[in-house]
Amino acid sequence: AQSVTQPDIHITVSEGASLELRCNYSYGATPYLFWYVQSPGQGLQLLLKYFSGDTLVQGIKGFEAEFKRSQSSFNLRKPSVHWSDAAEYFCAVDLNTDKLIFGTGTRLQVFP
Amino acid sequence: DAGITQSPRYKITETGRQVTLMCHQTWSHSYMFWYRQDLGHGLRLIYYSAAADITDKGEVPDGYVVSRSKTENFPLTLESATRSQTSVYFCASSGAGDYGYTFGSGTRLTVV
Numbered sequence: 355a356q357s358v359t360q361p362d363i364h365i366t367v368s369e370g371a372s373l374e375l376r377c378n379y380s381y382g383a384t385p386y387l388f389w390y391v392q393s394p395g396q397g398l399q400l401l402l403k404y405f406s407g408d409t410l411v412q413g414i415k416g417f418e419a420e421f422k423r424s425q426s427s428f429n430l431r432k433p434s435v436h437w438s439d440a441a442e443y444f445c446a447v448d449l450n451t452d453k454l455i456f457g458t459g460t461r462l463q464v465f466p
Numbered sequence: 467d468a469g470i471t472q473s474p475r476y477k478i479t480e481t482g483r484q485v486t487l488m489c490h491q492t493w494s495h496s497y498m499f500w501y502r503q504d505l506g507h508g509l510r511l512i513y514y515s516a517a518a519d520i521t522d523k524g525e526v527p528d529g530y531v532v533s534r535s536k537t538e539n540f541p542l543t544l545e546s547a548t549r550s551q552t553s554v555y556f557c558a559s560s561g562a563g564d565y566g567y568t569f570g571s572g573t574r575l576t577v578v
């Protein structure tokens with residue numbers, strides 16, 4: 355079945371540690387790819403997006419993501435996590451239909 | 467103020483009552499969307515609209531009705547609320563060809 359998978363429901367890291375959040379998709383063609391962040395009680399904010407071209411995408415707040423066609427993945431990374439990064443992160447795809455399909459999210463907890 | 471606003475922010479209603487959630491955007495974006503967010507499901511698309519007077523069903527439309535008589539407004543109505551419709555509802559908008567949405571802050575609806 356076509357889907358967006360975020361295999362990690364909950365991740366805990368120490369402040370200053372590196373972070374990688376995983377996202378895989380299962381669609382025939384390469385979709386447009388997005389990462390969003392949701393702070394508690396807030397709406398979703400776009401971190402970055404990939405349409406084509408350079409497979410390493412830079413976003414806001416020091417985040418980056420790498421598209422790997424061979425693995426159908428679009429993992430989100432940050433070299434050094436800050437306590438303010440604690441939030442829920444959603445991967446999403448657009449199959450050129452102007453509609454986003456979301457993964458189930460990964461909750462990030464940051465310890466001091 | 468420019469942006470996308472949802473009202474009310476919180477709502478408690480009784481089973482069987484009709485309730486309408488409001489969404490207003492000031493960018494004249496073509497596309498507007500309603501999602502519901504539930505634990506373990508991420509965000510699921512309820513309805514979307516590509517332009518005024520054009521609406522279409524998403525993944526979970528049953529029990530909901532939408533209208534879009536003006537570009538800036540996209541209200542969502544629960545015709546006869548059920549407990550399974552207890553959720554957080556997000557409205558989003560996007561310009562044609564923009565890809566990636568701007569989200570409202572959400573409405574937390576509780577059906578008792």
